[in-house]
Amino acid sequence: xxxxxxxxxxxxxxxxxxxxxxxxxxxxxxxxxxxxxxxxxxxxxxxxxxxxxxxxxxxxxxxxxxxxxxxxxxxxxxxxxxxxxxxxxxxxxxxxxxxxxxxxxxxxxxxxxxxxxxxxxxxxxxxxxxxxxxxxxxxxxxxxxxxxxxxxxxxxxxxxxxxxxxxxxxxxxxxxxxxxxxxxxxxxxxxxxxxxxxxxxxxxxxxxxxxxxxxxxxxxxxxxxxxxxxxxxxxxxxxxxxxxxxxxxxxxxxxxxxxxxxxxxxxxxxxxxxxxxxxxxxxxxxxxxxxxxxxxxxxxxxxxxxxxxxxxxxxxx
Amino acid sequence: xxxxxxxxxxxxxxxxxxxxxxxxxxxxxxxxxxxxxxxxxxxxxxxxxxxxxxxxxxxxxxxxxxxxxxxxxxxxxxxxxxxxxxxxxxxxxxxxxxxxxxxxxxxxxxxxxxxxxxxxxxxxxxxxxxxxxxxxxxxxxxxxxxxxxxxxxxxxxxxxxxxxxxxxxxxxxxxxxxxxxxxxxxxxxxxxxxxxxxxxxxxxxxxxxxxxxxxxxxxxxxxxxxxxxxxxxxxxxxxxxxxxxxxxxxxxxxxxxxxxxxxxxxxxxxxxxxxxxxx
Numbered sequence: 001x002x003x004x005x006x007x008x009x010x011x012x013x014x015x016x017x018x019x020x021x022x023x024x025x026x027x028x029x030x031x032x033x034x035x036x037x038x039x040x041x042x043x044x045x046x047x048x049x050x051x052x053x054x055x056x057x058x059x060x061x062x063x064x065x066x067x068x069x070x071x072x073x074x075x076x077x078x079x080x081x082x083x084x085x086x087x088x089x090x091x092x093x094x095x096x097x098x099x100x101x102x103x104x105x106x107x108x109x110x111x112x113x114x115x116x117x118x119x120x121x122x123x124x125x126x127x128x129x130x131x132x133x134x135x136x137x138x139x140x141x142x143x144x145x146x147x148x149x150x151x152x153x154x155x156x157x158x159x160x161x162x163x164x165x166x167x168x169x170x171x172x173x174x175x176x177x178x179x180x181x182x183x184x185x186x187x188x189x190x191x192x193x194x195x196x197x198x199x200x201x202x203x204x205x206x207x208x209x210x211x212x213x214x215x216x217x218x219x220x221x222x223x224x225x226x227x228x229x230x231x232x233x234x235x236x237x238x239x240x241x242x243x244x245x246x247x248x249x250x251x252x253x254x255x256x257x258x259x260x261x262x263x264x265x266x267x268x269x270x271x272x273x274x275x276x277x278x279x280x281x282x283x284x285x286x287x288x289x290x291x292x293x294x295x296x297x298x299x300x301x302x303x304x305x306x307x308x309x310x311x312x313x314x315x316x317x
Numbered sequence: 318x319x320x321x322x323x324x325x326x327x328x329x330x331x332x333x334x335x336x337x338x339x340x341x342x343x344x345x346x347x348x349x350x351x352x353x354x355x356x357x358x359x360x361x362x363x364x365x366x367x368x369x370x371x372x373x374x375x376x377x378x379x380x381x382x383x384x385x386x387x388x389x390x391x392x393x394x395x396x397x398x399x400x401x402x403x404x405x406x407x408x409x410x411x412x413x414x415x416x417x418x419x420x421x422x423x424x425x426x427x428x429x430x431x432x433x434x435x436x437x438x439x440x441x442x443x444x445x446x447x448x449x450x451x452x453x454x455x456x457x458x459x460x461x462x463x464x465x466x467x468x469x470x471x472x473x474x475x476x477x478x479x480x481x482x483x484x485x486x487x488x489x490x491x492x493x494x495x496x497x498x499x500x501x502x503x504x505x506x507x508x509x510x511x512x513x514x515x516x517x518x519x520x521x522x523x524x525x526x527x528x529x530x531x532x533x534x535x536x537x538x539x540x541x542x543x544x545x546x547x548x549x550x551x552x553x554x555x556x557x558x559x560x561x562x563x564x565x566x567x568x569x570x571x572x573x574x575x576x577x578x579x580x581x582x583x584x585x586x587x588x589x590x591x592x593x594x595x596x
Contacts, residue, residue: 076412201432208426212410217375219479220399220427264415 004262008275012058015282019054020046022286048181056180056188057285057295058278060241061251063192065277066199067238068252069270073210074230076136078260079310081253082238084143085231088247089150090121091239092173095246096154099169100161110172111184111243118239121146126231133224135213139231175246175296177285184244191240196274199233203266206230248296250303251280257310326351326515327372327402327483332381334364334371341367342539344381349483354509354516356526359536360560365519366407368536369485372517373404385483399427403481407488407519409472411460417471418456421446424478446477449504465492473501477508484508486518490525498522502529523560527551527574535559551575557583 021027027035027042035042067082075084083089094117095110106113126134129142158166199206205226208216217223238252255277262272284298325348334342341364349355349372359365370376372383374390383390390398403424411420424446425439447453450470455463460471469492476484489505490498506529508514520526526533527547534544537559543550553566556577564579 204426204429204431208423210412211423212406214370214373214375214404214406215409215411217395218373218399218402218404218406219423220394220396222395260414264412264419 002262002268002272004259005268005272005275008259008272008279012275012279012282015279015286016054016058019057019282019286019289020050022289023050052182052185053177053180053285054282056177056185056244057282059185059188059192060177060245060248061255061278061281062196062274063188063237063241063277064248064251064281065255065273065275066196066270067234067241068254068277069256069266069273070199070206070230070234070237071252072256073206073266074136074227074234075140076210076212077140078257079253080140081250082234083147083247083249083252084140085234085238086121086125086143086146086150087118087235087238087242088249089147089154090117090119091115091242092169092247093117093121093150093154093157095172096157096161096169099172100157100165107168111187114172114246115239115243117150118242119235121150122231122235122239126228134227172246174294175248175299176288176294177245177281178294180244188240188244192237195233195236195240199230199237200267200270202226202230202233203270206266206270207264245281246294246296248281248299250299250306251277251284254299254303254306255280257306324348324350324353327383327385327517329368329372329378329383330381332371332378332383334367334376334378336367340379340539342371342378345540346381347534347541347544349515349517350532351515352509352513353531354505354518354529355532355534356518356520356530357534357536358520358523358526358559359542363536364539365536366487367539369404369487369517369519370406373402373485374398375404396427399479399481401481402483402485403476403479404485405472405476405487405489407491413459413461415460416457417452417460417463417474418443418447420460420471421452421456421474421478424475424480427479442480443478446474449477449508450474466494466497469493470497470501473504482513483515484517486516488519488521490520490522498525505529523551523556523577524569527576528569528572547574551577553577 020032021029025045027045031042032046035046064082071080071082071084072078091114094113098106098109098113125139125143125146129138158169205221208219208221209226209230213223256273259269259272259276262268280299281295284295288295288298327349329345329347331344331346332342333340333344357365367376371378385401421443425442428439447456450473452470452474455467460468463471469489473489490501493501502525505516505518509516532545533547533550535542535550535555542559543555551566553564556562556564561583562579563581563583564577567576567578569576
């Protein structure tokens with residue numbers, strides 16, 4: 001197994017253990033062990049609060065990491081991220097419409113509204129970018145346009161809406177996993193695990209998608225069909241993530257970026273991006289609990305300096 | 318119906334090819350013979366690359382048919398076609414951090430079943446491709462760190478790893494210095510003579526084409542102007558009409574083929590240049 005991947009897995013285990021231990025009531029590693037053996041108090045703390053939250057953070061992070069790796073290959077741009085497919089913008093608009101527009105208690109419908117908004121927005125981008133086939137650059141440009149449009153409508157809604165509804169919508173848009181529970185996690189797993197598995201099976205096709213159209217076509221890649229399948233997978237993964245945790249920025253950009261150096265093969269890159277995404281989000285959530293902030297506000301704090309670093313390193317290119 | 322013994326392996330029949338409203342190739346027919354090295358020459362913008370892309374199945378002709386051993390290539394799946402026919406574009410692009418070995422191994426894509434492990438045949442094809450192109454020593458280097466000539470050889474190695482019997486190469490000698498040009502052409506010659514490959518390559522140097530290729534095809538304004546053995550094609554008359562260059566044809570003292578010595582470009586070159594948007 002790849003050494004970098006092993007290191008990432010180790011780091012994830014450490015962060016997950018720390019997250020399980022840390023909280024209003026600290027748990028030593030032996031308490032965690034006791035919970036596994038059936039100690040009731042430790043089991044309640046872990047089983048109903050911390051474990052689902054950490055598992056959600058790991059899975060959402062993994063989905064975002066893989067979705068990011070797909071976007072970067074399909075768009076042939078190392079700085080692309082699932083947000084370019086309108087996932088976050090569409091999901092925010094969906095939730096804003098639901099919370100601000102609908103009457104009554106609709107909190108339980110927020111994940112569904114988020115997912116629907118994300119899927120519709122990604123589909124719109126794909127369809128509008130179609131002109132006898134899609135090209136990477138047109139997907140990016142149309143994506144930016146749709147992103148601006150959904151952002152504008154969301155802003156409009158927050159200006160016009162009832163202040164309490166707006167506050168709830170904005171809290172969701174900050175991106176957080178504090179209200180994770182087993183039911184939500186099960187939904188997330190149901191959507192994302194098959195998509196993760198299928199994506200990994202398409203690792204070789206992803207390798208070729210990153211080449212130009214003529215090279216990949218001449219090597220036998222059914223380019224348009226594969227791009228449609230990969231875009232759908234990316235939408236599914238990022239959409240499931242946004243439904244579970246709200247829009248979390250930068251993980252989809254950073255995770256695949258950080259593991260690029262491990263291998264040019266997606267057979268390695270995909271699991272590495274998944275583990276790296278899980279690590280980033282679990283760490284952001286852990287730090288977020290320490291400073292009482294949602295994880296979605298912390299990921300940009302890591303992300304922005306990193307983009308700066310990337311640009312600085314490439315300043316002479 | 319074409320017999321299996323027919324010398325023509327890949328055939329374009331009465332094809333018109335174009336982008337959007339503009340036709341680049343008009344009702345062209347050409348047969349690429351099995352086990353021969355055919356060179357395609359013509360001025361910039363005459364439709365060479367367009368024809369090559371169509372023959373590779375990457376661009377569907379507006380009318381007419383392209384067939385491989387008598388079967389229309391439109392009936393083959395992309396992977397089936399890629400096992401028979403490989404194509405190297407003029408300026409191929411790869412992710413910038415890929416190593417030469419990873420690039421060459423991509424050439425095996427059409428031969429691999431989903432999730433099947435890397436096989437002995439895959440390994441052998443890649444090793445052979447790296448050896449033929451003298452890239453073994455550079456195999457672990459990133460593609461972006463190579464010189465233009467080395468990069469071109471790395472791409473050729475990928476094309477060879479594809480193990481197709483037909484190679485369509487768009488200006489494979491561009492970016493190479495004279496020694497590497499000759500080395501590459503000699504390699505193509507060997508692939509034809511020793512491995513029975515069928516090659517169609519776009520070349521720019523008519524004398525190199527005459528020296529290494531079995532057949533030359535001259536393309537002008539999207540139509541084949543002249544096709545045949547070098548001695549029949551390289552004449553002052555054809556070169557004046559196709560390339561708008563005046564000169565004389567000599568006997569090559571080193572090889573049994575003619576040698577064209579250019580003297581001056583004719584005035585009508587400007588008119589031809591208006592048409593060079595796509596080559």
